[in-house]
Amino acid sequence: MRKNITWPYTLLGSLLAILALSSFPASADMAKVDEVIRFELPRAPLTPMQQKQLPQGAQNLDPGSFEGRYRHPGGNDKKPALVVIRTCHDASYYDAWLDRLNDWGFATLTFSRCQPPSFEPDDATIPAFDWKRGSLAAIGALNFLAKKPEIDAKKIGILSWSRLGMIPLSILNYEGFAQFFPHKFSAGVALYPFCSFARGPHGGPILIIAGAKDSWIDNTVCKRVERVSRQDDFPVSLIMLENATHGFDIPQFGSPKQVTRSQINPDGFAASGGILGHDKASEARAIKEVKAFLNKHLR
Template sequence: MKMFLRSLKGAAFVAGLWAVGCIDTTRANADELAHFESAAVKPTPFQQRIAQQNGRALQAIPGTPLNGYLTRPPGEGPFPAVVVLHGCSGLFPTVEKTWSQRLSSWGYVVLVVDSFSTRGIRETCDHGLLADGSLFADRVYDAYGALEFLSKLSFVDPQRTALMGFSAGGIATLAAVQLGGAERLMDRKFKAAVAYYPNCSATNGDVAVPTLILIGELDDWTPAKNCREMMAQRSGKGSAVQLDVFKGARHAFASPSFKTGTEQYGHRVEYNAAAAEKSASDVHTFLKQAFSG
């Protein structure tokens, strides 16, 4: 029965409603290690009904223990907060440091989620960004577990929270806010989402919250054309989606780790200072507008 529920989890992106965590909130400074759990997986009413008809009972699957890195602005708050999901290479220092410092300087509490270390995963890039659907389901639960953890901190405003992801983390971000997906079962919900260079073919573009997608025109790993096609095919339901395509930019254009362009897994990755600066400005404006209401 447990395996049955896990298979449903990967197929349906259905998430549970709780997570627990621990941190000394009296001294939550830059890059403080936080421990929490991904959201538990509870069966949907439909799954429960089918199981009962077959004389079975489904139990919730507890969340996975996770590590994260918490950064907060000075002061008592409460502050808006951003959950950050890394890419398929794992937690790059440039993601943790650059965005933690940048977002906190803008007045946001930041929780960078490490989805790999406690699962014994080094990287998933060689599997392809869409090869393991179950892992993307897991990362959706990671995002909501992080949200639940942040929402319990006295210096966080749970009504002003956003989810941000990069590459594979960007795909998980779009899945987490997919209209009618896991988000509909959550007690706590994100208010905005930002996805850097996601594979837009993984979503239909209908989202539950305002969403910003940033992608390079020359990206040969997660092509911009997929995002343009997604935008053209959106049903118009749900919240607005803003697509920013940066001319001359490739995959990972916002990552200073790739100032010297290189080939990775058959794709070109390269930092682009102009695109990185403009995209950061776009994110800043987007988040301000998303939380202004």
């Protein structure tokens, strides 16, 4: 006569657990993300003069928040990321760059100086050579990314164009503004930037890609930045593209031509019109160099 077999509860539970685990993948991949978000700008630190004149415990005013676009390529591992500061041109002009950055495996947080609802350049009532709140905005975007569990906080870089390229160049100066905040950028890329605010030494590698035919910014300053940084821990890399003018990597700019101030300078800097235009070969070279640089320093 057959006897019923009695399974111990502990053994039965273990078998059921094994069966349950085998029915599902060990870890589910995070889906791709493409969403509009808001991030907070940090308070600027008090200057030495403010510290002398203001009572103890005083702070600068809350600088508010910015709107940005957060994109994540998906996957189950922590991703490197880039803060991407585009110009105030049509946002779609930069979609090709965002697509390829995501295809390369980088998450991105993109924003511009022209914020809703007015879309007027931030802090540009009086035109200036710099954007004073730009570094605060970059740090705010960095903080947003660094707190994301799906982002590798130690592998966050910054990328920008034109006169906004001064932000990657200046914010990696470890003796400058960024020293007051805990999170740091690991690398920076600036395409045809305004180099006058690029004083080093820098706390991470920087790539500058400029156009030899760019008449809207002074390339001699970028060349000097590269030259004086050669003995630094992180010397600046400068690539000068022979046939490139300002805007060489944006097809929507069309063939190089003289344009008005508003066409080349929607961010409201103290600058006039100039030559703006796309060059296919220069764009391809820039894509190749940026990819190699990011893979080397943010992987």
